[in-house]
Amino acid sequence: MCGFLYIQQAENFKASDKVIFDKGLDLLEYRGPDNKSSMLLQNQYFGHVRLAIQDISNGSNQPVDDDYSTLLYNGEIYNFKDFQGHFASDTLFLKDYLKKNQDLSYLDGMFSVLEVRKQSSDVTLYRDFYGEKPLYYFQNNEILIISSTIKSIIFILKTYKKLFLHSNKNAIEDYLMFGFVRDPLTIYENIFSVPRNSITVFQNGHIRSKSLFPYSKFNQDHFDENIFNCMHVSDVEPNLLLSSGIDSTYLLS
Numbered sequence: 001m002c003g004f005l006y007i008q009q010a011e012n013f014k015a016s017d018k019v020i021f022d023k024g025l026d027l028l029e030y031r032g033p034d035n036k037s038s039m040l041l042q043n044q045y046f047g048h049v050r051l052a053i054q055d056i057s058n059g060s061n062q063p064v065d066d067d068y069s070t071l072l073y074n075g076e077i078y079n080f081k082d083f084q085g086h087f088a089s090d091t092l093f094l095k096d097y098l099k100k101n102q103d104l105s106y107l108d109g110m111f112s113v114l115e116v117r118k119q120s121s122d123v124t125l126y127r128d129f130y131g132e133k134p135l136y137y138f139q140n141n142e143i144l145i146i147s148s149t150i151k152s153i154i155f156i157l158k159t160y161k162k163l164f165l166h167s168n169k170n171a172i173e174d175y176l177m178f179g180f181v182r183d184p185l186t187i188y189e190n191i192f193s194v195p196r197n198s199i200t201v202f203q204n205g206h207i208r209s210k211s212l213f214p215y216s217k218f219n220q221d222h223f224d225e226n227i228f229n230c231m232h233v234s235d236v237e238p239n240l241l242l243s244s245g246i247d248s249t250y251l252l253s
Contacts, residue, residue: 003031003148004062004072005038006114007045007156008123010142020160021045024152031074031148035061041070044116048072053234055089064095069118071095074148075111075133078229090233104199105213108226112194114146123202129213131183131196138191144202146194153191165189227251 005025007013018040025038025047032049035058039046048062053076064071077090087093090109097107098115104126112133113126123144127135137146138153143161145153157163171185184192194200200209231238242248 001031001051002062002074003028003049004074004114004146005045005047005148005152005156006072006116006123006144006146008121008144009043012042013040013045015040017160018045021047021156023159024147024155025049027151027155028147028149037061037063039063039065041065043121044070046070046072053236054091056235057088060089060091062091064091066095067118068099069095070116071098072114073111074135075109075113075128076230076234077107077109077111078226078233079108081233108229112148121204125194125198125200125202126212127194127196127198127200129197131193135194136186136191137194137202139202139205139207140190141205150186150188150191154188165191 005021005028007021018038022038025036028049029036032051034052034056035050037048046063050061052060054060062072071094073091073094077094080087080090080093083093083097085093085096087096094113110128110130110132111126112128112135115124116122123146125135125146127133134148135146136150136153137144138157145156147153154165157165165188168185168187168189171181171187174181174185181187184195186193195209197212198209199212200207240248240252242252
């Protein structure tokens with residue numbers, strides 16, 4: 001489990017703004033106790049907290065930035081070692097993979113990914129088939145905020161923009177009726193969940209989204225392979241919390 005925070009506005013940020021944004025990133029620290037890093041690039045802020053699973057060295061800390069793009073990533077790619085090249089982690093593999101190919105349907109895993117290419121200000125998000133890794137956004141004509149947790153978005157809006165959001169009545173009705181809030185709604189107005197199984201692009205104030213995985217990709221044939229990979233690919237000891245239900249008992253077997 002990791003987490004990230006991204007902020008963009010039309011004009012460049014001041015250096016002092018980073019202090020506020022880093023405090024927003026602190027609210028994500030429970031998701032990644034092994035490392036916390038951030039950087040300010042003109043009108044963009046990139047922040048990441050890391051739980052080190054693959055490559056426990058500092059070499060896979062994020063944000064990952066080069067002349068081509070900047071990457072923020074939360075998740076785990078179980079089959080990254082099946083591809084050409086020798087990478088210390090799935091993070092470094094994914095950074096290289098996105099330079100050559102935007103088709104993530106060949107990847108098995110759970111992830112939410114943010115990529116900003118240097119040649120444009122477009123922000124591209126990738127979210128796994130089941131939407132296992134959370135990802136939320138707020139956008140108006142002044143600012144775009146994307147985060148792994150709603151708390152960070154609320155903090156930035158209150159502290160930096162002096163903006164207070166109302167609760168979403170439709171979301172409250174959802175929760176009382178179903179016990180959860182249906183995507184893309186959240187408990188706050190104007191904060192939305194990024195669609196699962198999607199590539200979502202933010203471009204000049206507009207949002208467009210399309211499916212990432214074909215539905216035939218995930219079936220029983222892939223399930224056992226995914227379970228095996230996720231238990232054997234990490235550089236730390238895996239653990240299973242057994243509740244003796246059908247799902248955890250199957251995983252144990």
